[in-house]
Ligand code: ADP
Ligand code: MG
């Protein structure tokens with residue numbers, strides 16, 4: 249296995265990365281018992297004999313977890329086999345009360361597949377090797393220090409038995425930025441499917457395998473990939489963390505290789521606060537786990553679940569359809585489809601009002617104002633009726649776009665009021681025609697000089713008069729209309 253590296257220019261290496269992504273599936277209850285998966289304030293309260301691993305307690309498979317996995321498989325274009333099986337992966341660790349984890353081995357629920365990412369304006373297909381169901385272990389809390397310096401460690405089994413889908417990619421990534429793009433895209437798809445909640449702490453955890461291989465990436469043989477010594481970096485919990493940990497590893501491995509040192513096959517731990525990876529142990533091998541079939545769970549026939557379950561239109565397809573159906577540009581379509589909630593909201597308003605107006609309002613105005621306040625759409629997802637009403641007020645020309653954006657929306661977000669209340673309180677309703685006409689006459693009478701200037705051909709004079717009328721109407725008149733009325737008034 250060990251390749252003795254020689255002094256080589258670091259640019260002649262190709263970076264090769266493959267991921268194992270652990271995704272918590274959103275189900276009400278755990279994968280093998282009826283305990284709630286909701287985060288609890290008190291440790292060890294969402295537990296029962298099954299997830300505590302008490303003798304004689306038997307697992308019962310949660311159908312919702314299987315459904316979620318099949319949906320992910322459909323979205324990733326995986327093969328869902330006729331039959332899938334569960335295995336025991338045996339090891340001792342305090343967060344694993346049974347001393348084995350129920351997982352899947354040689355008959356995973358999703359086999360093969362792809363996910364397309366776009367990176368630096370290029371589309372790339374990342375191969376999916378497999379995705380399998382398993383149970384999450386409990387969580388450990390190291391008190392008074394880190395894993396190796398703590399005074400003592402507390403164990404909490406609330407998380408034990410939360411359904412996980414472990415998605416394993418092919419070693420198709422060629423730089424850490426691609427990994428980040430992939431994780432963002434994967435999250436997008438998982439959220440569209442409604443099987444995942446990105447806002448939950450630790451809901452996506454990544455192990456990243458990385459090796460540096462001599463030569464150009466077009467000529468690497470799969471045998472070389474298999475034989476290359478690689479490090480597996482654990483404890484990555486964010487997209488940005490993945491990119492940083494892998495960039496660190498690229499540099500570390502290049503430095504080692506350029507000094508003539510071989511890369512050890514090992515497991516390393518990403519220390520987020522220090523921004524470094526540290527060696528944990530030599531990489532465990534499959535035979536260490538003594539996999540054998542979980543006799544308490546019969547093989548599961550899943551092939552027809554694939555036909556029974558439907559999945560929603562996915563972000564890429566929706567993006568393209570939005571551009572065609574509503575005649576909007578690629579950039580807006582991008583913004584409108586990154587979350588299903590935004591896409592659904594846009595589509596509802598585009599079908600009810602002018603699609604161009606809806607696109608500008610949702611993609612630029614609403615998302616822009618949220619971004620400015622460091623908010624995301626889920627922070628306001630109980631106020632879609634109010635945003636719809638605001639767009640309606642603009643579409644009906646009851647208030648000006650400028651007031652809608654600069655006064656109503658901002659006040660809605662800053663003071664939690666509804667649009668009609670704000671329009672009333674601020675007197676933003678568009679002034680009726682008579683009042684505008686009266687203001688026009690007044691402005692003309694009060695400014696004889698401007699009138700004279702206008703008549704002798706000075707264009708600026710009209711703008712001045714428009715300004716006067718706008719002032720008199722408190723900014724609520726439509727400038728186009730005012731302009732028109734002034735021209736008519738001054739024509740005689
Ligand atoms: P293991 O069973 O030891 O974890 P696998 O062959 O199942 O190993 O692969 C695990 C992960 O390692 C996969 O995500 C795969 O893409 C990745 N991988 C395989 N070969 C390489 C390599 N040469 N460099 C980086 N990652 C690799
Ligand atoms: Mg592995």
Ligand code: ZN
Pocket residue numbers: 278281282283294295296297298299300409
């Ligand atoms: Zn339980």
